[in-house]
Amino acid sequence: MTPSLTALVLSFLGLILVGLPIAWAMIASVLVWVTVTGNWYFLPIASERIYQGMDSFVLMAVPLFILAGEMVNAGKITDRLLNFANAIFGWMRGGLAQVNVGASILFSGITGVALGDIASLGRVFIPSMISQGYTPAYAAAVTASSSIIGPMVPPSLIAVIYGSMSDVSIGALMAATLVPGLLIGVVQMGLVAVQARIYDFPRVEMDRSPRAIGHATGHALVPLMIPVIILTGMLGGIMTPTEAGGIAAAYALIVSVVLYRSIRVSALADVFSRSALFSGQLLIIVGCGAAFSWAMGMENVPRLVGATVENWGLGYFGTMLVFNLILLVLGMVIDPTTVIILFGPLLSSAAAHAGIDPLHFGAVAILNLNVGLLTPPLGVCLFAAEKIAGCGLWPLLRSTAPFLLVTLCMLVLVAAFPEISLWLPRVLGF
């Protein structure tokens, strides 16, 4: 490593570690790098990169998906989904825990953010699970573990950002993560079923007549159309991901303002404002990340990494293993979006040298990084669930461990068998 590259990497790591916001740490380390190289004319280029990094039509899907999700949350559409999840999953032993996982799958199809899932579902499920006799730690563990299904099921923000960073199609990527995401849901439900037998969890008492179930389904149908619109619009080649996001937001607006009247027009300004602020926080990292990546490009990092991987000669499985370990460690300390922005294209092109399909690698990387949301020291989903349950971090970690284990097994399977992720996109003709 040249001295300037060392300065770039070390100052970035040091600054994010002491708590400087990630976007500013990227720029600050680029400033350090420029100082070390002495090439002051790099500075205006770096500032222009921030602008150009955000200047993309594809990236516009980010604020639009966030807007659609905020609209659904503000429109209190959550209740309808919960009743529906109760109707289809509640009959099992450990019913409420099963409903929690099931609702995460349904809900994730609408917001696509793991943390958003905990904020809205956790506040409903954790207290009601505790009142039914589950321990607070278990309630929090199920909520946190199932929330990571969110970014796997379309619409997923992380897939949009990954797709806009590399030349993988966003639609194909969303199709590639869908099957692994659903499988994780199934496996987690299987785990809950086993635990329910051992610990004798209660079932959910509710009216289960065909009429009641039909009623619950009918009520959920309108919000469940959102993922359907996005998927068919995008995968059917009718719309770009950005346009699908726009149509989904417009649909959510019409449903909650006109049809259900659950958002007053005066509250609408607040929905737009919150979405704009949240989008800004993600997009500024994309912009600043473009400046950082440009600096890494000037230092020939992509070529270096590619050459190193080729020198190792690890082959398909070896490379997959090493890259997954790298991503797991990165995902433990940095949030998934930032890892994708910084290392996604880099690792993807290096993986291609070892014969790994970029689409397959994208799906594996997204799954892998979401596992990091469940591990300390930076398991944001764990912390969020702990805050609601108030159970302490250690008991929560113990209860999460089995879920983490089965999710990791799924990661190994998805990484080892490309067919799991590539089957659906191939069928759809990507």
Add this chain to the structure above:
Amino acid sequence: MTRMARIIIDFVDKGLRAISALCLVVLSTLVVFQVISRYGWGSVPLFTEETARYAMIWMALLAAAIGVRDAAHIRIDFVPSILGAVSPVALRALNVALDVISLAVFLTLLWFGIDSMIFAAGQTSDGMQIPLSYPYSVLPISFFFASVFAVLRIVALDART
């Protein structure tokens, strides 16, 4: 002086929030309009995609400036939270140090943002036929406000955390 300053700051804060939300309204409307016009009358005006992109960049950069005031930017708060449990004074010192580093970043980007803007003035946009310095002006504008908010945090005039 402080009361007057507070009124001005709150006004600027509300204004920035409103403009950034308005940009989101514009960009979502334009994207929906683009789909409708493509399937409705088979063609899309050139300006829609371009205007929507500019609206997104304005929204994102202004939101980033507001995020400085709200301390809402994504960061790893592992070390600060441990430090806060050990010594609140040390945490306060670390926070001031981080705000000073941020301010240095913002002032640099403000300076070179003006540079980029002047450079872009020579080019014209494809869709709306406006000088590119117009959309680029958001770089210095938002980093100016980000600097102001960072200074307010450092002098602790602004009590938000």
